Amino acid sequence: MTxxxxxxxxxxxxxxxxxxxxxxxxLVTLQGELHDGMAEQLQEDITARISNTRVSGVVIDISGVxxxxxxxxxxxxxxxxxxxLLAARTVLAGMRPAVAITLVELGLTLPGLRTALDxxxxxxxxxxxxxxxxxxx
Amino acid sequence: MQVSxxxxxxxxxxxxxxxxxxxxxxxxxxxxxxxDAALFRTVFTVSRDEAVxxxxxxxxxxxxxxxxxxxxxxxxxGFEAVRDQLGRMAAxxxxxxxxxxGVAGEVAALREPxxxxxxxxxxxxxxxxxxxxxxALTVLMGTLRLVVMETTVSAGEELIARxxxxxxxxATPVIKLWESTVAVPLIGTLDSARSQVVMESLLDAIVAExxxxxxxxxxxxxxxDSLVAQHLMKTVAAARLxxxxxxxxxxxxxxxxxxxxxxxxxxxxxxxxSLADALAYALSEQGVEIAPLRAAGATADAGTR
Amino acid sequence: MxxxxxxxxxxxxxxxxxxxxxxVRQQVRQAAAELGFGLVQQTKLVxxxxxxxxxxxxxxxxxxxxxxxxxxxxxxxxRLDFVDTGPGIRDLDQALTDGYTSGGGLxxxxxxxxxxxxxxEVDSRPGEGTTVTVTAWATVVPPSRTVP
Numbered sequence: 001m002t003x004x005x006x007x008x009x010x011x012x013x014x015x016x017x018x019x020x021x022x023x024x025x026x027l028v029t030l031q032g033e034l035h036d037g038m039a040e041q042l043q044e045d046i047t048a049r050i051s052n053t054r055v056s057g058v059v060i061d062i063s064g065v066x067x068x069x070x071x072x073x074x075x076x077x078x079x080x081x082x083x084x085l086l087a088a089r090t091v092l093a094g095m096r097p098a099v100a101i102t103l104v105e106l107g108l109t110l111p112g113l114r115t116a117l118d119x120x121x122x123x124x125x126x127x128x129x130x131x132x133x134x135x136x137x
Numbered sequence: 138m139q140v141s142x143x144x145x146x147x148x149x150x151x152x153x154x155x156x157x158x159x160x161x162x163x164x165x166x167x168x169x170x171x172x173d174a175a176l177f178r179t180v181f182t183v184s185r186d187e188a189v190x191x192x193x194x195x196x197x198x199x200x201x202x203x204x205x206x207x208x209x210x211x212x213x214x215g216f217e218a219v220r221d222q223l224g225r226m227a228a229x230x231x232x233x234x235x236x237x238x239g240v241a242g243e244v245a246a247l248r249e250p251x252x253x254x255x256x257x258x259x260x261x262x263x264x265x266x267x268x269x270x271x272x273a274l275t276v277l278m279g280t281l282r283l284v285v286m287e288t289t290v291s292a293g294e295e296l297i298a299r300x301x302x303x304x305x306x307x308a309t310p311v312i313k314l315w316e317s318t319v320a321v322p323l324i325g326t327l328d329s330a331r332s333q334v335v336m337e338s339l340l341d342a343i344v345a346e347x348x349x350x351x352x353x354x355x356x357x358x359x360x361x362d363s364l365v366a367q368h369l370m371k372t373v374a375a376a377r378l379x380x381x382x383x384x385x386x387x388x389x390x391x392x393x394x395x396x397x398x399x400x401x402x403x404x405x406x407x408x409x410x411s412l413a414d415a416l417a418y419a420l421s422e423q424g425v426e427i428a429p430l431r432a433a434g435a436t437a438d439a440g441t442r
Numbered sequence: 443m444x445x446x447x448x449x450x451x452x453x454x455x456x457x458x459x460x461x462x463x464x465x466v467r468q469q470v471r472q473a474a475a476e477l478g479f480g481l482v483q484q485t486k487l488v489x490x491x492x493x494x495x496x497x498x499x500x501x502x503x504x505x506x507x508x509x510x511x512x513x514x515x516x517x518x519x520x521r522l523d524f525v526d527t528g529p530g531i532r533d534l535d536q537a538l539t540d541g542y543t544s545g546g547g548l549x550x551x552x553x554x555x556x557x558x559x560x561x562x563e564v565d566s567r568p569g570e571g572t573t574v575t576v577t578a579w580a581t582v583v584p585p586s587r588t589v590p
Binding site: 098108 | 489
């Protein structure tokens with residue numbers, strides 16, 4: 001599941017979601033079109049990775065995502081809920097303004113999810129200082 | 138070519154031709170008299186010379202129009218030379234609170250002094266040829282009045298269109314108050330379209346300024362109904378999805394009452410009574426405290442927070 | 443075939459798989475962008491299309507969407523007809539209620555999509571199928587109303 005996605009049309013092609021482990025945190029980077037099946041697969045993969053690695057935090061970077069509908073919204077909420085059961089905190093980072101406005105209009109405010117402006121802020125929220133490398137004890 | 142046309146017209150319109158020649162000849166006197174008329178006197182308050190100069194220009198334009206015989210033509214090329222100036226004069230009167238009718242009346246009042254001069258040109262002021270010339274002048278002055286009114290109206294329309302555009306931009310300024318803190322002071326009625334603009338510009342500013350705190354100040358919003366409250370809550374929710382905390386400030390007592398009466402639940406929204414309180418909250422959350430710079434002890438205190 | 447008709451008139455896209463949903467989203471976004479929709483308007487319409495196309499796939503057993511560009515003088519719009527020949531919606535009022543779900547979603551599909559567009563219409567006949575028609579305009583205020 002680790003690897004980088006290409007920038008070409010995602011439709012109908014093999015498209016992987018990069019999941020990186022940065023110390024105590026899993027960084028998941030979503031980009032472009034995500035098929036429903038892929039999103040569900042991702043959910044399973046992340047839960048498995050948290051369980052195997054015992055990380056304490058998950059950052060999902062959606063700055064490259066152009067739309068979040070109720071399906072992807074549900075998947076994101078479930079990833080956070082699953083992570084919580086495994087004692088990991090999830091932060092959703094980098095939601096675009098247009099996506100945020102649309103989600104609110106759709107009626108999806110994701111109350112259980114912590115959010116951050118970008119990955120750096122998300123790391124900060126999880127107690128990981130990316131710039132100075134102090135990290136958490 | 139134009140000269141031959143006007144000469145031709147002049148032959149057919151002896152009265153118009155006479156008026157044109159008269160305006161040319163008496164330009165200086167007419168300008169002097171107009172400088173004392175209400176319109177010129179009130180527009181050119183600083184210097185009488187300016188008023189006389191403007192009067193000369195208008196007289197010359199009228200002479201040019203009369204020379205072509207197109208006494209009642211608003212589009213006569215002769216008017217073009219003074220259209221801008223007439224527009225500025227009318228706008229200047231409008232700024233003092235005078236309405237269109239008032240301006241038109243002042244332009245109409247310019248006719249009398251010129252008519253007097255024109256009659257004096259004739260040995261018998263009330264002979265048929267004098268009457269004919271006066272009639273031609275009256276038509277010409279009437280046209281001048283219409284030109285001024287038209288200029289005023291179109292200037293007003295342009296102004297309104299420009300102001301409407303500016304209002305949309307000006308109405309929703311997003312201000313960076315501090316590192317990571319932005320604010321929108323909302324002034325005036327919030328309708329759906331404007332709320333949308335507010336939401337978008339606030340969220341864009343959050344990204345641009347990497348803001349952690351966004352303050353929506355509604356001190357200048359006259360009423361908050363359930364629709365406005367709904368828009369506020371949507372903005373707060375959208376900002377939260379992006380990782381910023383929204384604070385609504387400036388809820389006046391009357392508005393607080395309305396919100397309670399309408400049964401609107403702002404429970405999930407962080408509120409403060411004033412913009413200053415909201416800023417103080419945002420700063421203290423970021424570990425910043427503002428203290429008066431008086432003694433060394435005071436600043437040291439602030440530093441320990 | 444799908445690409446050829448996109449500029450001129452209506453285009454029909456099949457909805458039969460996950461990949462089709464992604465394709466519908468891309469095509470709706472492209473059509474909306476070409477008609478001058480702003481970024482937020484585009485995002486709202488694409489999201490609504492995603493919800494409705496998924497309904498067509500999951501509840502209607504598949505079908506198609508017709509994308510029709512509209513021209514109303516000063517502004518442009520896009521009409522989307524989602525058509526399936528599935529079981530139909532038994533209780534439309536209930537289906538349009540927030541939180542009601544017959545599938546695995548959050549129950550925001552129909553009601554949420556309705557809030558993202560300017561015009562919304564459902565024609566459903568039990569046993570025959572469902573057609574959901576939505577229209578969005580490039581400007582915030584639809585052209586039928588007067589602009590203040």
